[in-house]
Amino acid sequence: MGQSEATVGRWSEATIWLHWLGALLILSALMVGWSAEHLAARDDQPLLFEIHFSIGLLALAVMLARIACRFFQARPDRSQVPPLARFAASTVHLLLYLATFGVLLSGLINFLFLGPVRVFGFVTVPQLFDPEADEWLRALSWYAHVYGWWALTALVLLHAAAAFFHHFVRRDRTLRDFLPGRR
């Protein structure tokens, strides 16, 4: 992949905005999906799931744009960070990407078994996969989605704790540099 080798002081404004927009959409998808499944009255479930799928599809689009920025734009210079800390951060970031795309794609596959379902209030998506013929894929995508969002939640908590550790304990610029509009 044509990954940029150039380094700069901090991530590009686009990468930063896409990170926070992606985080907001993923957390909203989580809250709406969980409420739809566990809190809502039966009659309210279809609407809540429509909202869940719509937010989830937007999150998928944002994350694809984010990956493009991640690989094609210059990245911050981390040569001063101790190797162990750099390794820990890279590992958690890689796992975050894997869990995020795992949850998004397993949700999408599971969703394609359900149709016809409406998204964004006006688009009707037909049933593209047959649950009888591909029962294994439906079960696999469902389990991947459910266990995946648990794993993603745990990783996000760890990741946010690390960001607060940088900010409040180490008192360095990691979090501040990652806020939009701070040049």
Ligand code: HEM
């Ligand atoms: C769904 C929620 C979130 C996801 C999926 C997520 C994912 C990521 C990923 C994958 C990176 C690595 C950047 C890269 O190497 O491409 C990153 C960076 C970062 N995230 Fe998050 N994040 C989330 C929420 C948060 C929250 C809640 C905070 C703060 C409280 C936060 C603070 C940061 C900071 C400060 C960086 C920059 C780290 C650096 O410069 O090395 N993130 N995030």
Ligand code: HEM
């Ligand atoms: C990162 C974003 C997402 C998160 C955090 C998430 C989370 C959830 C949660 C919490 C549930 C309820 C299941 C449970 O509580 O055990 C759920 C169900 C579901 N989600 Fe997602 N989801 C995301 C993205 C998506 C996307 C993009 C789609 C497809 C467009 C999708 C499709 C589904 C489907 C089909 C179900 C099951 C609905 C049913 O039981 O009929 N999700 N999701």
